[in-house]
Amino acid sequence: MTDAVDPRTMMAQVAAGLTAPGAPFEMTVEPVLGVPIPVLANRSRTLRELLEQSLSWGQREYLVSEDRRLSFAEHAVAAGALATALARGYGIGKGDRVGIFAANGPDWVITFWAAQCLGAIPVGYNAWWAPPEIAYGLGHTTPKVVVADAKRTAVLAESGTDVPVLTMEHDLPALIAEHTGDIPATPLDEDDPAAIVYTSGTSGRPKGVVHSHRNMVAVSDYHRFTDAMSAALTGQAPIARRYLVTAPLFHIASLHNLAIPRLVTGATVVFPAGAFDVGRVLGLVERERITNWAAVPTMASRLLDHDLSRYDLSSLAALSLNSAPSAPALLDRLRAHLAGAQLSVTTSYGLTESGTAATVATPLDLAADPESVGRPILGVDVQIRDVDGAPVPDGVEGEICIRSPYVMLGYWNDEAATAAAVDEGRWLRSGDFGTVTDGRLTVSGRRTDLILRGGENVYPTEIENVLVEHPAVHECAVFGVAHPDLGQEVAAVVVADTGAVTEAELRAFAAARLAYFKVPARWRITADPLPRNATGKVTRRGLAV
Known part of the structure; x- marks a missing residue:
């Protein structure tokens, strides 16, 4: 034995x-x-090298949308042609910014890689921005040209910009057809800027996070490593994976961790059309034989109200939850709801500034601690520090700090904010509170969301995780409101069907599970969904009770 x-x-x-x-x-x-x-030790130094290497995948599918299918070879040729057009027609070169203002799709990705051929810096603007917001973004990063889809071209016109705009529907096809030929290459250093993506902007102006070639190549190498780990553990070669991309490409979850790494792993990226719709997405999973889906918790929770028996989801092998904390109750309900799909459900912790997930919780981690966000990934160090910046022992709460080859260079044109976020030892201060126990990280909440009630620290995430366990609660948000004596008191907005639950019932439910000072004193019950930004995070600034 x-x-x-x-x-x-x-x-x-x-x-x-x-x-x-x-x-x-x-x-x-x-x-x-x-x-x-x-x-x-053995790594590529620039993203342009990854594009060159992707030619080895030939006619294997890389980008799939509702009306287009591009192989790796076709994509590389298109990116090279657009790069040539941008250099000749618009003088784009090393360090110049190329704005991308569009919904997800193949042309977004082609434009990104065209910029890499020239040593230019693609800037992913939030596709949900209104005219004043995109005007701010253009003034902040000063692109020489913006590539936009038809809907965002109209928004740009309203913003009053005089930056040249190329449309994805008309200009790009003509330019690519006219300039097809060699794929340009520009000498670059590993720590040169490679892309700018904006923070979610849940408070104040969004910042432009600058990631280097080192950062983004390292993320792709991490995905190669996870494929190698899977092959070694199972004794089988990696399957031909097909990734569903439902988060926006102007966010690291989709750009850094889905679209870019596929050039080195040879997998396919599939884009749904239009706004998120559960039925349409599940139909796409069935038709395209999707194997991996990285979803935000809001999307995943909508599956729970859908009849999955109508779809063949047998290909779906992995569901990862990103961008916002996942309540243990949500994970449990997903496992039960998707039991027939043989899914591996994981969750992770990271932020735009960290370049990718700093920690990942495997099914083993979640079985040991459902509230954990897992262990540091390859190359990542995580420390919990006190208010003076000193590391604290296991189990003691403090600020989560991260150091790795994935951590951003800094914020675009904002030295003060960069110095506040990244110290001289290249440690990123996350602004989040958490603890490490037995090597696993648990996140308490955002420092900016912390409620200070009569000298007690109250973390909204803890209370939200309790409230969503109530069967009538679809989602909720907890935040602090001013109080003349306590400084702040706890408030909650709860989304539930009309008449499904009362304030008294929710108060009793919370009181049975939380310390008295954590039980919300003010409530609003509504049938309207919570306001969220493009990455799925609740915009607490717009909430009131």
């Missing part, structure tokens, strides 16, 4: 083998912007 092997031990052994000296993912320590950081 053989002893059972602990899965966590097995995973650690496989990872150690893959990263050992001479192994495919050998790790070494090198200076990154003057600070020793663990990096892959």
Whole structure:
């Protein structure tokens, strides 16, 4: 009789083998912007190199939308042609910004890679921005040209900009057809800026987060590593994965972690058409044999009200929840609802500034601690620090700080904000509170969301996780409101069907599970969904009771 092997031990052994000296993912320590950081010994240095390597996938599908299918070879040719057109017609070169203001689709991706051929910096503008907001973005990053779809071209016109605009529907096809030929290449350094994406803007003006070629190539290498881990653990070559992209490309979840890494893993990216609709998306999963879906919790929760028996979801092997915290109750309901799909449900923790997830919670992690967001991924160090910046012991709460080759260069044209976020040791201060126990991270909440009630620290996430366990509650948001004596008191907006639950019932439900000072004192029950930004996070500024 053989002893059972602990899965966590097995995973650690496989990872150690893959990263050992001479192994495919050998790790070494090198200076990154003057600070020793663990990096892959054998790696590409620029995104342009990844585009060149993608030609080896040939006619395998890369980008799929409702009306288009592009192979890796076709995509590379289109990106090279557009790069040539931008250089010749608009003088785009190294360091120039190329704005992208559009919904998800193949042309968004082609434009991104065209900019990389020239050493230019693509800027992903929030496709939901109104004219004043895009006017701010254009003034902030000063692109030489903006590539936009028809809907956003109209918004740009209302913004009063005089920046040249190329339409995806008409200008891009003509330019690509006219300039097809060699794929340009521009000499670059590993730590040169590669892209700018904006923070969610849940408070104040959104900041332009600058990621380097090192950052974004390293993210792709991490995805190669996870494929190698899977192959080693299962003893099988990676399947031909097909990724559903429902989050916007102007966010790292879709751009850095879905669209870009597929050039090195050879997988397919599939874009649904239009606004998110559960039925349409499930139909797409069935038709395109989707294997992986990275969703925000709001999207995943909408599955719970849908009849999944109408669809063949047998291809769907992995569902990951990103961008906003996932309540343990949601994870449990998803597992039960999707039991027939044999899904592996994971969740993660990261922020735009961290470049990718800093931690990932596997099914093993979630079984051990449903509130965990997992362990640091390859190359990431996580520390919990006190108010003076000193590391604290396991189990003690403090600010989550992150250091890795994925962490941003800084904020575009904002040295003060950069210095406040990234210290001299290249540690990123997340602004989130959390604890590490047994190597797993648990997030308490955002520092900016913290409620200070009569000297007690109250974290909205803890209360929200309790309230959504009530069967009548679809979603909720907790926040602080001014109080003349306590400083702040706890308020909650709860989304439920009309007449399904009363304030008294919710108060009693919370009081049975929370300390008295955490029970909301003010309530609003509504049937209207919570306001959210493009990445699925609740915009608390617009809430009131």
